[in-house]
Structure formats: C-alpha cells, structure tokens
Amino acid sequence: MEKISDALLYERVRGKDKDALEELYDRYEKMLFSYLCKMTGDRDLAEEALQEVFVKVWRGVGSYDESKGKFVAWLVTMSRNAAVDLIRKQKKPSVPLDEIAEVESTDSSVEETAEWQEKSEQIHQAVRHLSEEQQKMVQLFYFKGYTHETIAEKCGIPLGTVKSRIRLALKKLKTSLQMVQEGGVLDDKREL
Amino acid sequence: MTNVNCDQLIDYLNGTLNEDEQKQFEAHLAECPECREIVDATGELPYLADPVAPNPGMKARILDAVFDEEEQQTPVSEEPTRRDRPAPPATMAKRGFRTSKWTPLVAAALLVSLLGNAYAFYELSDQPDAPTAPEVAFETVDLQASEAFEGTGTAALVHEEGALNLLVQANQLEPTSGDQVYQVWLLKDGQPIPTGAFTPSQENEGAVFFSLDEDTEGWDTIAVTLEPNRGNTAPQGEVVLSAAIDPEA
Numbered sequence: 260m261e262k263i264s265d266a267l268l269y270e271r272v273r274g275k276d277k278d279a280l281e282e283l284y285d286r287y288e289k290m291l292f293s294y295l296c297k298m299t300g301d302r303d304l305a306e307e308a309l310q311e312v313f314v315k316v317w318r319g320v321g322s323y324d325e326s327k328g329k330f331v332a333w334l335v336t337m338s339r340n341a342a343v344d345l346i347r348k349q350k351k352p353s354v355p356l357d358e359i360a361e362v363e364s365t366d367s368s369v370e371e372t373a374e375w376q377e378k379s380e381q382i383h384q385a386v387r388h389l390s391e392e393q394q395k396m397v398q399l400f401y402f403k404g405y406t407h408e409t410i411a412e413k414c415g416i417p418l419g420t421v422k423s424r425i426r427l428a429l430k431k432l433k434t435s436l437q438m439v440q441e442g443g444v445l446d447d448k449r450e451l
Numbered sequence: 452m453t454n455v456n457c458d459q460l461i462d463y464l465n466g467t468l469n470e471d472e473q474k475q476f477e478a479h480l481a482e483c484p485e486c487r488e489i490v491d492a493t494g495e496l497p498y499l500a501d502p503v504a505p506n507p508g509m510k511a512r513i514l515d516a517v518f519d520e521e522e523q524q525t526p527v528s529e530e531p532t533r534r535d536r537p538a539p540p541a542t543m544a545k546r547g548f549r550t551s552k553w554t555p556l557v558a559a560a561l562l563v564s565l566l567g568n569a570y571a572f573y574e575l576s577d578q579p580d581a582p583t584a585p586e587v588a589f590e591t592v593d594l595q596a597s598e599a600f601e602g603t604g605t606a607a608l609v610h611e612e613g614a615l616n617l618l619v620q621a622n623q624l625e626p627t628s629g630d631q632v633y634q635v636w637l638l639k640d641g642q643p644i645p646t647g648a649f650t651p652s653q654e655n656e657g658a659v660f661f662s663l664d665e666d667t668e669g670w671d672t673i674a675v676t677l678e679p680n681r682g683n684t685a686p687q688g689e690v691v692l693s694a695a696i697d698p699e700a
Contacts, residue, residue: 281514292505294497306506307629310513317517326481332494340466347653348626378498385492386499400465401496407465422461426489429460433492 265330269323272316280317287331289375291338298342298402304349308341339401346404381439388435393428400425460486464493594621594675594692601625602655604692606673615666617646620658621675621692624651630680633691635659638672639698648681669698 265286271279291312295305315321315337323333386394399405407425411418456479462468463476480486588611594604604621619635627633627650636643647659674693676686 277514277518280517284510284514288505288510289502290497292509293500293503296503297500302503302506306509306513309509310516313513313517327477328480328487328490329494332490332492335494335497336464336466336490338497339464343466345628348628372502375498375502378495382495382498385495397496401493402499406467407461422458425461426458429489429492430485433489436492436495437488 266323266325269316269330273319273322280313283316284313287334290331291334294335295338295342298339298404299346304342304345308338308345311341311345312337343404343406381436384439385432385436388438389428389431392424393431396421396425396428397432457483457486460489464490590697592673592694592696594619594673594694597689597691597693600691602691604675606694606696608673608696610666613665613667615663617661617663617673618658619647619661619673619675620656621651622656624655624657625677626651626655627677631688632678632681633657634676634678634681634683634686634688635661636674636676636686637668637670638674639668639670643674643686645684648678670696671698672696 263282265283268279268283272283288309292305292309295308296302299305299308312334316334321337323330327333386397389397396410399410400407405413407421408418410416410425411421414421416424456476459468459472459476459479463473463480468476480490588609590608590610592606592608594606596602596604602621602624604619606620607618609616609618617635617637621633624633632648632650634648635646637646638644646663647661649657649659651657672693673696674686674690676688676690678686678688
C-alpha cells in the first residue's frame with residue numbers, strides 16, 4: 260500500500276482529523292526532536308518546542324500548502340523558529356561563536372535506522388561541499404539558535420551581508436545535495 | 452535568479468516578515484523554483500544531528516496538549532470589551548517576540564492621539580455656540596511592582612463622553628514562557644475585568660491599548676498579572692504591577 264503523502268495528511272488535519280495529526284507526529288517526531296535537542300542542548304526545551312510546532316499545525320497557524328515547498332521543510336522552519344524563541348525566553352547562554360564543532364552526541368542516542376543513515380550521509384556530504392564560512396553560517400543559523408540579527412551583531416558583519424551569506428550557503432547546499440542525491444533515487448516528486 | 456523577493460528568503464526562514472510581506476513572499480515561493488528548492492533543502496538539515504530517542508511519555512504529553520489546546524480555545528468575545536485589541540496570535544513564521552503588536556513606540560503614538568482628541572474637545576468648547584463641553588478626564592498612574600518583580604509600568608486613562616480608553620505600558624518585564632501573557636485588569640471593590648493582554652518584546656517591553664465604550668463603573672484599581680494563558684476571565688496568576696486609581700476621574 261502506498262504511503263499517503265504529507266500534504267494529504269495535512270489537509271486531513273485541517274479537517275480536524277486527530278489520527279492524521281498523530282500520523283504526521285509519528286513521521287517526524289524523531290527527526291525534529293533530534294534536531295531540536297541538538298539546537299537547544301536541552302531535552303525539555305526540545306519537547307516544549309516540538310509541542311509548540313504541533314499545536315500550531317493543529318490550529319492551522321501559518322497554514323501549509325505545496326506551493327510553499329516540502330511539508331518537512333515547513334516543519335523544520337517552524338521548529339527552528341520555535342526553538343529560537345524558547346532559547347531567547349529562557350535566556351539560555353548561547354554557545355560561544357568559536358565553538359562551532361559538532362555538539363557531542365547525546366548519551367541517549369539511538370541507533371540510526373537505514374533511512375536515517377542514508378539521509379544523514381547525504382546531508383553531511385553536501386555540507387562538506389560548502390566553504391568553511393558557509394558551513395559556519397548554516398551552523399549558526401540552524402543549530403545554534405541565532406537569528407540573522409544576532410549573527411550580524413556577534414560577527415560584526417552588516418545584516419544584509421549576513422543574509423546574503425546565509426542565502427548563498429543554502430543555495431550551495433541545495434545544489435550539492437542535489438548532486439549527492441543524483442547517484443541515488445531522485446525522489447522529489449513523491450509528495451506531488 | 453535574484454530579485455527583491457528572492458532577497459527576502461532568509462527573513463522568511465527567520466520568521467521576521469510581517470503578515471503582508473509573508474503573503475507576498477509565499478506567492479513568490481510558488482513562482483520561484485530556486486527559492487523553493489532552497490527551502491526544500493533546509494528540510495534535510497535535521498539529519499546533521501545525531502538521532503535522539505524521544506523523552507519517555509513525550510508523544511502522549513504533546514498530543515494531549517495539542518488536542519487540549521483546541522478544547523480550551525474560547526471565543527475572545529467573552530471579554531467585556533468593544534474594541535479590545537490584543538496582540539495577534541503568533542503565526543508560523545513569526546516568533547513569539549514579535550507577538551506584541553503594541554510596541555512602546557506605537558503605544559506612545561496612540562497616547563499622543565488620545566491626548567490630541569482630548570485637546571480637540573477643549574478647543575471645541577471654546578466656540579461660542581458649542582454645546583456643553585464633553586467631559587474629558589485624563590489620569591496617569593505609575594504602577595507599583597510587587598515584591599520580587601523587577602518591571603515597571605505606567606497606565607494612562609482617558610475618560611471621554613462615558614467611554615474609557617486605557618493604555619498600559621511596562622518595561623523591564625521578565626520574559627514569558629509557553630502561553631503566558633501579562634494580563635491587565637480593572638477592578639472595582641476587588642472585582643476584576645480583563646482589559647487586554649500582552650507579551651513582552653525582545654527588549655522586555657510591552658503595551659496594550661483597551662477601550663470600554665460605556666464605562667460607568669468607577670474603577671478603583673488597575674493591576675497586571677502574569678497569567679498562564681491568554682483569555683482568563685478571572686486572574687489565576689500573581690499580581691506583578693498595580694496601582695490605585697481615582698474612581699471619580
């Protein structure tokens with residue numbers, strides 16, 4: 260039986276179908292929670308952020324449709340912004356700028372599934388194609404809970420420059436990810 | 452392909468576009484494959500993290516909260532207000548610290564406009580044939596912080612032809628968490644009514660403007676509490692700021 264698409268599930272959620280929401284939750288719990296844990300460095304905060312994301316999905320805040328790209332990317336943006344906000348509210352000291360090495364593995368790491376492993380290899384490979392500066396931008400924007408304003412402030416770079424650097428970094432990431440994926444199955448259309 | 456809209460991509464991802472800009476950018480996104488592909492690529496970024504097992508019981512907690520949230524959503528009209536203008540609910544790409552619509556600057560402008568109205572009424576009353584001057588009374592009070600609360604605040608009350616306009620501004624507020632809001636109340640003989648709520652800005656400032664079209668109560672106290680959520684009709688949280696006001700004003 261073919262897996263029902265995220266977009267279709269989301270449509271059902273808009274019709275207040277609780278099972279559809281649960282299905283979406285199950286699909287992305289581990290991915291988003293792992294991401295949020297890495298970003299916040301705090302399991303409770305990560306759970307709080309994840310809850311906020313699904314509350315918004317259920318309430319239909321900032322509703323999704325396929326013209327906005329993939330559903331998962333939309334969820335990631337919401338998750339990032341929820342975490343950025345919570346980190347700010349908690350006044351959690353942010354990780355110093357020079358400490359952009361990988362955050363150490365959480366002790367409760369679980370075994371990677373085959374799917375996770377494949378995705379993880381692809382994105383790691385794609386990131387390696389970025390310049391050091393571009394990797395730093397992605398790291399700060401997506402994993403350290405910094406807004407572009409904060410990056411500008413901390414790095415002493417004008418905001419406009421920060422924005423164009425992040426954009427360039429993501430553009431390069433997109434291109435290299437596509438290259439990496441070309442070897443595998445080009446599966447981008449599966450949700451259409 | 453770079454144009455003005457493409458340049459807004461990072462603001463979009465950062466959640467810093469206003470409502471109109473957001474709509475415009477989303478329309479652009481539908482038309483611009485490059486921006487869409489970049490957005491799509493960000494959906495893969497979480498796989499840079501190590502997989503982490505969910506907290507025990509997390510799914511049940513989150514789904515309970517999600518569906519509870521729905522049941523608790525009560526119509527805003529329960530508040531005895533005609534022109535309440537609470538901060539808009541947070542939307543997807545707008546982070547919490549932008550939810551306070553009434554930035555102090557806007558609030559200050561509003562206050563000026565209220566004073567302007569009052570002034571205009573006085574002007575009118577100088578006309579020889581003008582009807583009886585409408586009664587306009589203006590009162591400002593400094594709000595007193597409760598013990599262990601660092602914030603400060605002021606309230607301005609303008610009574611004008613039976614209506615009451617209330618503006619509350621506060622500074623050095625402690626950030627809220629979760630659904631918490633600062634809720635303003637007017638009290639008479641210890642009986643409160645809710646008169647608007649706000650969340651602090653990034654600068655820990657907040658303000659709310661509230662109007663009662665027919666105000667006959669003669670309020671004696673104004674208070675601000677930190678509520679666990681928006682929409683309470685009676686205070687649940689601690690009073691953080693308060694002041695006595697002149698019921699006759």
